[in-house]
Amino acid sequence: MSTQPEPDNRRFEIDRRPITVVLLARIWKQLLLLGLIGLLVVLLQLTAPTGLSPQGYKALIIFAFCAILWATSLLPLAITSLFAMALLPLAGVMSAQETYSYFGSRVVFFLMGALMLSAAMIATGISKRFATVVVRRFGATPGRLVTSVFLLCAFGSSMMSAHAVGVMVLPIVVDITRALGLRPLRSNLGKALCFSLAWGCVIGGSLTVLGGARGPLAIGIVEEFSGGAQTIGFVQYMLYGLPMVVGMLLVTLFTLKVVFPPEISDTRGALKVLESNLEQMGKVTARELVVGVIMVATVLMWAFAGDTLGLDTIAIIAMSALFLLRAVTWREVQEEVNWGLILMYGGAICLSAAMAHTGAALWLTELVFADGVSSPQMLLIVIALASALLTEFMSNSAVVAMLLPPTLSLAQANGIDLAAAAMTVVLPSNFAFMFPISTPVTALAWSVGFYTPRQVAVTGAALHAVGFGFMVILITLYWPAVGLI
Amino acid sequence: MSFSVSQILGNPGLLKLELMRKGLRIEPSVLRSLDTSGSGVTGHALFGSAGDIDISLPQGTWVTAPVAPRIVKASPYRLVVDGDQHLITADASAAVVCKDDEGAQSQSEPQEAVPRVPVTVQPPASFFRRSTSSGIPLRRIGTVHGPYLALSPTNKCGFLATADRCRFCGVSAQPQDAVPVADIVEAIRIAREEQTVNMVHLSVGYLGTDDGGVRMLEPYVAAIKKHFDIVVAVDALPPADNGWIDRTYGMGADAISYNLEIFDAQRFEKICPGPARVIGRERFMEALEYATTVFQSGGVTCHLIVGLEPLDSTREGIQTLTGMGVVPVLPIYRPFKGRDMRADEDIERFEPTLGELGSLYRDLYRQVRNNRLGLSMVRDIATVTTPLEGRFFDGEPNFLRSLADRLTGTRIGRRTSARFSDLRRALRVRDVTIVEP
The missing domain is CATH 3.20.20.70 (Aldolase class I)
Structure with a gap:
């Protein structure tokens, strides 16, 4: 028998509050969860309201239950989704066979492929090399340094998860701030660089369907809702949000330059550090090269052959090619991919299908918007506002999972294109500018220590308003102009 | 203050004190029937080099009593066997009158009035x-x-x-x-x-x-x-x-x-x-x-x-x-x-x-x-x-207090107590060790 040696500097903190307070502080989530489950059981026994089938009523109750869990994170998002999948057959909403078949949605496989490609880029180091090269190449002045970090993050997060881009670029930003001797909470350049990192990632993530998992989720829900009759293509997705993304990039870049004028003019110290980092990385490896080529080819395929071959099929072929050419190992992929995200999406798609097929989503939206909306455009603006507000307090994926199913029903009832309705929810769900906790990248950038939560809130609120303004322009001018609504 | 033998034998607290102080006489034949071979080993024999045995008195009261004859020859307390049962009583001739250490005398008791207290003898392990x-x-x-x-x-x-x-x-x-x-x-x-x-x-x-x-x-x-x-x-x-x-x-x-x-x-x-x-x-x-x-x-x-x-x-x-x-x-x-x-x-x-x-x-x-x-x-x-x-x-x-004391003293009560103690620690303690990279 052996016991694990404990570190010699082991330290404990003792919570001396009354034990009932300590206990409540530790288990309030479990108690709340138990209370919610109890409420769920009681509500499931009640009679459905007029106009709603018993299955629809139960689907609605389960949906509300999951929405609360997603919003409060009482359970991990993925577990909530799996829980929903178990509850649907248990409550008699759908058969188990039908429920679990939704997990085989094409979008789940597209998401898996995209995440594996992203994992390969991180594991081989090509993403870090690319970021370092870009910043070193274009960062000759403080202003250009900020621009290059900002655009790099925006571009990166349009190709892979914003969180992954944030993690990749963060060490570069830290190296730059240290090399230039920027003082935390004082330096304007430090602030500008950190905000560039956070906001670049957030805004860029709206450009393509690869910029976050909410895009694939929305496509999956649209496909399930329409019974496969409608989807959103790779290019179509880009076109829907392009003016807003470009506009926000320009406004934000301008804001960064005006609000945070750099206090220094010489960036040679930072460039020297980046140079040294590149030297340490050595020459481009064969693995990096293969991953780079596959990534470019895949994006081109998604753009030009996505509608015919399917985003999912292309993703799986790309994923297979990575392994065929030994560019990545299974262990690397296993470690880098967020598998919980895939589980979350499978369950959310299943739940939204239940809402749609039982008529619950339509009933709910008619109830909420029965008299208050004068036109389809106003309806979309109201939905966009709800999405934009909710995303500051909960994950953007949870916003989409919650808001999209009833929105699609409403859109169908009002003759609005399902894709437009989906983008009305998806695009504002990315406006997590105001709080460090809103998205992982905001928290990452804040952790460097150049700005306070108050500064994030003030500047974030302004950006949020700008973003919503662009959203209104999209809905009222751009989408009608290009015939989307 | 003085105590009669009956008072002492009827009170596990007093009896424990007396047995610890004066020891317990055991007839050689009874002593042989108990497995006391480990009673004299260093470690167990807390009271000098004499042998001790552990006894469970009424109300779950444990006592370690010296039993070596040279130590306990003056003790009025003795262990007797009645069938399968062990009992502690006091010797009439020696302890009819139980003197308090201050010298006060209590009333004599006839031998037949001296109670016999059932006990459990736990021979040295x-x-x-x-x-x-x-x-x-x-x-x-x-x-x-x-x-x-x-x-x-x-x-x-x-x-x-x-x-x-x-x-x-x-x-x-x-x-x-x-x-x-x-x-x-x-x-x-x-x-x-x-x-x-x-x-x-x-x-x-x-x-x-x-x-x-x-x-x-x-x-x-x-x-x-x-x-x-x-x-x-x-x-x-x-x-x-x-x-x-x-x-x-x-x-x-x-x-x-x-x-x-x-x-x-x-x-x-x-x-x-x-x-x-x-x-x-x-x-x-x-x-x-x-x-x-x-x-x-x-x-x-x-x-x-x-x-x-x-x-x-x-x-x-x-x-x-x-x-x-x-x-x-x-x-x-x-x-x-x-x-x-x-x-x-x-x-x-x-x-x-x-x-x-x-x-x-x-x-x-x-x-x-x-x-x-x-x-x-x-x-x-x-x-x-x-x-x-x-x-x-x-x-x-x-x-109620007595009942609670008894329940918490049972095997399951002690086990539960250990579990609750662990739960308290799990709730109150946070490991804040800084792990050096």
Whole structure:
């Protein structure tokens, strides 16, 4: 028998509050969860309201239950989704066979492929090399340094998860701030660089369907809702949000330059550090090269052959090619991919299908918007506002999972294109500018220590308003102009 | 104050005190029928070199009574066998008149009126004759008396071979290597095979470090907690820094003893010169007070030896300690493992009478209750009258309280108590160790 040696500097903190307070502080989530489950059981026994089938009523109750869990994170998002999948057959909403078949949605496989490609880029180091090269190449002045970090993050997060881009670029930003001797909470350049990192990632993530998992989720829900009759293509997705993304990039870049004028003019110290980092990385490896080529080819395929071959099929072929050419190992992929995200999406798609097929989503939206909306455009603006507000307090994926199913029903009832309705929810769900906790990248950038939560809130609120303004322009001018609504 | 034999036999608290002080006579034929072969081994025989046996008296009261004929020949108490049952009674010719130590006489009782108290005799465990798989004799590691198991992973103490040695201490001055953790776990397993052990007491002496021996005990406590649902008490010297007290609790100890031994400051310096000089009485008191903010109520204890200072001083100690949240434990001075202070002329002794002892333990019980301190951590100890046993000197007990005391003393009650103690720790303790990259 052996016991694990404990570190010699082991330290404990003792919570001396009354034990009932300590206990409540530790288990309030479990108690709340138990209370919610109890409420769920009681509500499931009640009679459905007029106009709603018993299955629809139960689907609605389960949906509300999951929405609360997603919003409060009482359970991990993925577990909530799996829980929903178990509850649907248990409550008699759908058969188990039908429920679990939704997990085989094409979008789940597209998401898996995209995440594996992203994992390969991180594991081989090509993403870090690319970021370092870009910043070193274009960062000759403080202003250009900020621009290059900002655009790099925006571009990166349009190709892979914003969180992954944030993690990749963060060490570069830290190296730059240290090399230039920027003082935390004082330096304007430090602030500008950190905000560039956070906001670049957030805004860029709206450009393509690869910029976050909410895009694939929305496509999956649209496909399930329409019974496969409608989807959103790779290019179509880009076109829907392009003016807003470009506009926000320009406004934000301008804001960064005006609000945070750099206090220094010489960036040679930072460039020297980046140079040294590149030297340490050595020459481009064969693995990096293969991953780079596959990534470019895949994006081109998604753009030009996505509608015919399917985003999912292309993703799986790309994923297979990575392994065929030994560019990545299974262990690397296993470690880098967020598998919980895939589980979350499978369950959310299943739940939204239940809402749609039982008529619950339509009933709910008619109830909420029965008299208050004068036109389809106003309806979309109201939905966009709800999405934009909710995303500051909960994950953007949870916003989409919650808001999209009833929105699609409403859109169908009002003759609005399902894709437009989906983008009305998806695009504002990315406006997590105001709080460090809103998205992982905001928290990452804040952790460097150049700005306070108050500064994030003030500047974030302004950006949020700008973003919503662009959203209104999209809905009222751009989408009608290009015939989307 | 005087007590009749019937009063003594009818009160487990009084009988325990009497048996510990005077011993128990056992007919040779009865003695032979008990397996007492381990009773004289070092470690078990706390009372000098005489053999002892552990007896469970009524109301779950454990006592370790000397039985060696030369020690107990004057004792009025004897063990008799009636069929399969063991009983304790008093010898009519010797004890019809039970004299209080102050000399007061009570009324004589006829022999037939002397009650016979049914008891359970627990012969000395084979624990003392066995060794661990690695060959370490268990008697070297510790001692077991009924439900109470005391273990010393090391006998090292920086005071032993010096003039700083505690005057009552009988531990060998020859230091031995610390016992492997696996052997300690094995020792507990062996003890639990034949005894209802529900508490492990780990003790450590002065190791010359600031941590009060916490680092040394940590792997032992962790291993015990990993393998057994059992209460673990640590008996150590106060560490230099209170952070070590947090760590003692965090690592798994359910109770802590910083034994001042003597409350009177001058006598403390004289009888415990090492702890007085190196640690200081003030630090003892500080550490005890701080520990009460960390451990559960009743989980912080302090021994005050009765008989080495005036009873008023002991009483003052009881009042001060219970006021701080510390449960005093009052062992009566006995020669310990062969070390007899009675030969030390410079040490004044204050041998209390049975009446004084009864009054002292009653006061202890009342003070502990008045300060709402837990009693479950220090109970079922055969070698000392525990604070809970002070209830036997405090008149008729409250029925509900008595029921609760009994329930918490059952095997399942003790196991539950250990589980609750672990739960409390899980709720209150947060490991904030900074892991160096």
